[in-house]
Amino acid sequence: MISVVSSDDLLIKSIQKHLPDNEVVRAKTIESVNHQNTKTLVVTDEFLHHNDFIDYDFSMYEYVFYVMQNEVIDVLESSIKGLCDGYNIHYISSRFTNEQVAEQIKHAITPSEKKKKNIFSFFSTVSNVGSTSTTFSTAFSVSENTDAKVAVLILNAWDSGADYIDYKATYLDQVKDSILSSRYDDNEEFESLFQEVKKDSLYVMLGNRNTKLERLYTKEEIERVITRAEEVFDIVIIDGGCHYDNANIIQTLYSSDYHFLVLNQQEKLKRKWEEVYQNILQPLGFQKEQFLLVLNRFHNNPNMPTIKDLRNQYGMNVLTAIEESPNGYLSEFNKKSLYQFDDMPYREAVNVIGRTIAASAGFEFKDGSRRRKFFSL
Missing domain, CATH: 3.40.50.300 (P-loop containing nucleotide triphosphate hydrolases)
Known part of the structure; x- marks a missing residue:
């Protein structure tokens, strides 16, 4: 199961479209996530500030994705990615579309065959x-x-x-x-x-x-x-x-x-x-x-x-x-x-x-x- 902590309906729909074999559910907060059944956690910066990573145990999930929706200055973005790396969290920049966010999640959890490069x-x-x-x-x-x-x-x-x-x-x-x-x-x-x-x-x-x-x-x-x-x-x-x-x-x-x-x-x-x-x-x-x-x-x-x-x-x-x-x-x-x-x-x-x-x-x-x-x- 993929639990998504976000208010962005389009993001959730994109994840559902790109990962149709997975149950995708919305959670209102990280605390309300069904930890026992959730393999993948997707959370946006709207619901989790990067300074609060230390307050959560992410080790219970196989994959965690932190999706930035608010643009930040370049230096801060580099720092946030460093924090994500330290907690084994996949960082996804606000520069990406919802479709591309979903593609990155899909590629990380279900690697596909290499496509022809053009x-x-x-x-x-x-x-x-x-x-x-x-x-x-x-x-x-x-x-x-x-x-x-x-x-x-x-x-x-x-x-x-x-x-x-x-x-x-x-x-x-x-x-x-x-x-x-x-x-x-x-x-x-x-x-x-x-x-x-x-x-x-x-x-x-x-x-x-x-x-x-x-x-x-x-x-x-x-x-x-x-x-x-x-x-x-x-x-x-x-x-x-x-x-x-x-x-x-x-x-x-x-x-x-x-x-x-x-x-x-x-x-x-x-x-x-x-x-x-x-x-x-x-x-x-x-x-x-x-x-x-x-x-x-x-x-x-x-x-x-x-x-x-x-x-x-x-x-x-x-x-x-x-x-x-x-x-x-x-x-x-x-x-x-x-x-x-x-x-x-x-x-x-x-x-x-x-x-x-x-x-x-x-x-x-x-x-x-x-x-x-x-x-x-």
Whole structure:
């Protein structure tokens, strides 16, 4: 039996939907829980303050989940997760939707078979490092070298990503008010939001252009966009940006099967990364092993950190190092991806990411960049 101490009817319904083989009951307080029959306890911060953990014996339950519903500052969230770890309680952040809370509970108590991985995200810790350009280049790499139907989502709330494509389709801010409606249950209707770069191969939807909406997207809206893209396309490649004060990047990271952290050799990026990881990502349950480093605009300079140096400093594996392309300005001026220029070292470095994505999603990577011309936007 799963006992839920919460006043949120939607949360309880989500748990019932995701765990139909379990009896899910509501309890008004922790004291009123049927301890003898309850295997799993779910309690929200509305009914239990984190400072009161010490007053309860949680050892009688096989699983305990502490669900935050009130947003707290990052440093406090990290502290609360530490308390949960000490009491063997599963911490679930307020940044997650009720559906995602239920999914986390289900995954913890009934691990399922591994699903095919087809959502891949790029993000960084400061702006202008190249997460958007690398997202576009990787999408071209995968599209050019596989038979997959690839979607690019620019979910950076602070940048539409319009620098690398002559865009004529729908922007994220244009669907904000309607994305949760049943209108986009139709696959063709949803696909029509994207610009078709190449039929059955590459599709793009650019992000937010409205500065008033930068922090106003809800976690449900972003989850809906990602989920529908996953259902319609074979591979979804997302640019989450570098700002962690909005639902866009948090939902992007949570929904992704692979996370590519785009960095360069700047010293300040290490400090920013540690701040983001310790205060935001770690409390959300992420581990450093879940991220792969993509070193962008890399310089082989004896006075700058080497690949080995950066791997050791960040404590993460480096997937690829992309040397700075001489076509950066031309790329933005011509609204073309850097992958479309005749720069074989750049394309080969990006293809390392492309092969990783193709293999994870179950597609053969043809590696035909030396034989074929690239289609243009």
